[in-house]
Amino acid sequence: MKFPQQHTLQQIATIIDAEFVGDSAFPVLGMNEIHVVNAGDIVFVDHPKYYDKALKSAATIILINKKVDCPKGKALLISDDPFRDFNKLTDYFKPFQKATQSISDSSSIGENTTIQPTAFVGNNVTIGNNCVIHANVSIYDHSVIGDNVIIHSNTVIGAPAFYYKNRSTGFDQLKSGGRVVIEKNVDIGASCTIDRGVSGDTFIGEGSKLDNQVHIGHDTVLGKKCLIASQAGIAGCVIIEDEVTIWGQVGIRSDVRIRKNVEIFAQSGVSKSLKEGEKYFGTPATEAKKWFREAASIRQIPRLLKNK
Amino acid sequence: MKFPQQHTLQQIATIIDAEFVGDSAFPVLGMNEIHVVNAGDIVFVDHPKYYDKALKSAATIILINKKVDCPKGKALLISDDPFRDFNKLTDYFKPFQKATQSISDSSSIGENTTIQPTAFVGNNVTIGNNCVIHANVSIYDHSVIGDNVIIHSNTVIGAPAFYYKNRSTGFDQLKSGGRVVIEKNVDIGASCTIDRGVSGDTFIGEGSKLDNQVHIGHDTVLGKKCLIASQAGIAGCVIIEDEVTIWGQVGIRSDVRIRKNVEIFAQSGVSKSLKEGEKYFGTPATEAKKWFREAASIRQIPRLLKNK
Amino acid sequence: MKFPQQHTLQQIATIIDAEFVGDSAFPVLGMNEIHVVNAGDIVFVDHPKYYDKALKSAATIILINKKVDCPKGKALLISDDPFRDFNKLTDYFKPFQKATQSISDSSSIGENTTIQPTAFVGNNVTIGNNCVIHANVSIYDHSVIGDNVIIHSNTVIGAPAFYYKNRSTGFDQLKSGGRVVIEKNVDIGASCTIDRGVSGDTFIGEGSKLDNQVHIGHDTVLGKKCLIASQAGIAGCVIIEDEVTIWGQVGIRSDVRIRKNVEIFAQSGVSKSLKEGEKYFGTPATEAKKWFREAASIRQIPRLLKNK
Numbered sequence: 001m002k003f004p005q006q007h008t009l010q011q012i013a014t015i016i017d018a019e020f021v022g023d024s025a026f027p028v029l030g031m032n033e034i035h036v037v038n039a040g041d042i043v044f045v046d047h048p049k050y051y052d053k054a055l056k057s058a059a060t061i062i063l064i065n066k067k068v069d070c071p072k073g074k075a076l077l078i079s080d081d082p083f084r085d086f087n088k089l090t091d092y093f094k095p096f097q098k099a100t101q102s103i104s105d106s107s108s109i110g111e112n113t114t115i116q117p118t119a120f121v122g123n124n125v126t127i128g129n130n131c132v133i134h135a136n137v138s139i140y141d142h143s144v145i146g147d148n149v150i151i152h153s154n155t156v157i158g159a160p161a162f163y164y165k166n167r168s169t170g171f172d173q174l175k176s177g178g179r180v181v182i183e184k185n186v187d188i189g190a191s192c193t194i195d196r197g198v199s200g201d202t203f204i205g206e207g208s209k210l211d212n213q214v215h216i217g218h219d220t221v222l223g224k225k226c227l228i229a230s231q232a233g234i235a236g237c238v239i240i241e242d243e244v245t246i247w248g249q250v251g252i253r254s255d256v257r258i259r260k261n262v263e264i265f266a267q268s269g270v271s272k273s274l275k276e277g278e279k280y281f282g283t284p285a286t287e288a289k290k291w292f293r294e295a296a297s298i299r300q301i302p303r304l305l306k307n308k
Numbered sequence: 309m310k311f312p313q314q315h316t317l318q319q320i321a322t323i324i325d326a327e328f329v330g331d332s333a334f335p336v337l338g339m340n341e342i343h344v345v346n347a348g349d350i351v352f353v354d355h356p357k358y359y360d361k362a363l364k365s366a367a368t369i370i371l372i373n374k375k376v377d378c379p380k381g382k383a384l385l386i387s388d389d390p391f392r393d394f395n396k397l398t399d400y401f402k403p404f405q406k407a408t409q410s411i412s413d414s415s416s417i418g419e420n421t422t423i424q425p426t427a428f429v430g431n432n433v434t435i436g437n438n439c440v441i442h443a444n445v446s447i448y449d450h451s452v453i454g455d456n457v458i459i460h461s462n463t464v465i466g467a468p469a470f471y472y473k474n475r476s477t478g479f480d481q482l483k484s485g486g487r488v489v490i491e492k493n494v495d496i497g498a499s500c501t502i503d504r505g506v507s508g509d510t511f512i513g514e515g516s517k518l519d520n521q522v523h524i525g526h527d528t529v530l531g532k533k534c535l536i537a538s539q540a541g542i543a544g545c546v547i548i549e550d551e552v553t554i555w556g557q558v559g560i561r562s563d564v565r566i567r568k569n570v571e572i573f574a575q576s577g578v579s580k581s582l583k584e585g586e587k588y589f590g591t592p593a594t595e596a597k598k599w600f601r602e603a604a605s606i607r608q609i610p611r612l613l614k615n616k
Numbered sequence: 617m618k619f620p621q622q623h624t625l626q627q628i629a630t631i632i633d634a635e636f637v638g639d640s641a642f643p644v645l646g647m648n649e650i651h652v653v654n655a656g657d658i659v660f661v662d663h664p665k666y667y668d669k670a671l672k673s674a675a676t677i678i679l680i681n682k683k684v685d686c687p688k689g690k691a692l693l694i695s696d697d698p699f700r701d702f703n704k705l706t707d708y709f710k711p712f713q714k715a716t717q718s719i720s721d722s723s724s725i726g727e728n729t730t731i732q733p734t735a736f737v738g739n740n741v742t743i744g745n746n747c748v749i750h751a752n753v754s755i756y757d758h759s760v761i762g763d764n765v766i767i768h769s770n771t772v773i774g775a776p777a778f779y780y781k782n783r784s785t786g787f788d789q790l791k792s793g794g795r796v797v798i799e800k801n802v803d804i805g806a807s808c809t810i811d812r813g814v815s816g817d818t819f820i821g822e823g824s825k826l827d828n829q830v831h832i833g834h835d836t837v838l839g840k841k842c843l844i845a846s847q848a849g850i851a852g853c854v855i856i857e858d859e860v861t862i863w864g865q866v867g868i869r870s871d872v873r874i875r876k877n878v879e880i881f882a883q884s885g886v887s888k889s890l891k892e893g894e895k896y897f898g899t900p901a902t903e904a905k906k907w908f909r910e911a912a913s914i915r916q917i918p919r920l921l922k923n924k
Contacts, residue, residue, distance in 0.1 A: 269574055427734075
């Protein structure tokens, strides 16, 4: 998530009421989670275990709960609660804006695009040309939708990440300042949910097709020309490369990579990254051939027992 | 389900056109299913197998299809079809009321609460302060929602129980006169469904957080500070204690109890009550350690076969 | 899918700009997929492997990409891309019509039927008497709904089939010109999706009851008095006979037949046709008795290993 314009370290420190280490004019361009940071980004860290990783990341501003040595060419923001202050920044730059009508005036809708009655289009949404947004679809603020995209009824684009910090006072949600970005020629079935990124984008690649009731978590990147069948659920921060086929009711856990041309059979549960071009089955998902061999061996057990 | 005011046995008998045994002024305060009855409640029973249980329950009025001896301090309503007449009472006290607008005038909506356009709020709904009800959410009549609750787009609160009597003429639904009650600080993701109770309440405890496409059945009680990930499905009449974590695509059958601090891994299918603090996996769900041991032993079968 | 009136071979050839073989006045009544064709129907075929099947089917007009010998009493439409031209005909006879209001004037709504606010009813929809269509339901064009049908909130009736041809230029959707037909006394839970047929009808038989978040694919035929529990997913072109019970989170692949009185336990994955009156469990689903025997045998492996 980049800010609409460059800020100074001093300005950011003022917003979150924090002490800072570095030049007051140090440039701040945005904020991101550790796995997607660039120069100019703020990253936050609140546990000594991860200090080093954050300080050595590509981020140049570290929002941290201890006054450590500042790495060269970087700046620090010192906070007693970096998580809270990261949220404060998200709220500052991407505040929740109550909608005043079902299709926001601040949305940009392309030529020859149809928005059916009862659909909802939030603030600052961009929709390309030749799209159809069917009845009772809900599109949250800041979503970006390419040309020739069809979104079927009751699908939800851009709800926030399911991402909480467990505090003694209760679960505290990490606010989602990211977006959903859908490339051209994508079809999305009825009653799907595609969550927006926490600080980056959840991304649906060109020409991919989703069936009904598919769930895609925050910051997940789906490649081009993928097929996802009904009721599949893909957690957050998953990378799915091009031309992957995922059959019905498959579940994929967070932080794994599904390589090009993988096919995952129905109801499989994926807990690890998968190899290019392979077919997978079962929970936990294994190579399909291996799965079928194991299933066949189970049927031999009665014979083994009899031979005893 | 309590009636808005106390009725007499005579009045209730008149509504359902039934004979009664007991004082015509015997007080009737409400009606409930057998597992949640109190003094003053009507319970119904239509099979001799369950007569004893109903007659000895805490309910003080028994709607029954045989003129049995009336227990002391109780009353009977004699009906040729107690199921039908229980439904008649639900219809009488909680009739379906067509909505005349998308946010009912009879609903009570707290301060600083936002209802986004295209959301639907039924009759006699109560929503607390500082809530956000997102676009295309549907809230059925009589739902009760606490402070600081966020309900994401296209979620449905308060649809009736999936509960049918199999008659030769077809399935006959037990009408749902209960409610959904959501405590404060709860987040509910997009496209969830939380059914209302048949006679009692479906309950979501304080601070619990639900991801997208979660289903929760009628009369289920979810404790405080639970986490439920995407596409999990929890049947009716389940009790989930506090601080339980349920991962994606888990299924839980009806009438089981998930004790405090349980963690259920993704895609598990729970068919029995679970022990406090344990981790579970698989279908049917077993203790995770045991599951992994069994999975490892399956991989030994080829060696066993070779050694034969 | 039958056309609103009879056309001639010549007229159809003109619409798709194709050469034809046969009498220019040869009668054309409709168009269908190979498994549901009748006399008067157009069928399409674009692979030599299936030429024979198409030419010998009940269809009397074959849209084909080679000038083969025309069977007696039939006609041919010669096209370099039969798939594209089949879609062209669907678009011609069932064009997408933008809705101008949330309940179309061209819909027919029975007596004593309630459509709650925020529901969407498309063009040429027929709804019977004594129905309730709850808030935020979406009903696509041409759907047919019988008497005494209840559709709960946020359900989607009639989205198109998830059916694509894999071309080098991307996935090309086979357009859905079919309908959803729901017989009387059906209840459909909240947030279900029932897709319309490609050329025929997706059909829900009298008295069947669906729980929440159920998915039913295109052209699937569900019998009378079936029960389908929450989050079950049924692919396209499945035949489910009468009085079948399907528990929660079951998945059923396309093109199988589930015979009368079958019961499928929760989370099962059905990959084959199932025998009348049997109970099934597991993924892939096997007879429940057999499944439990196998599960018991797995628990014997540690003993086998110890005895080695």
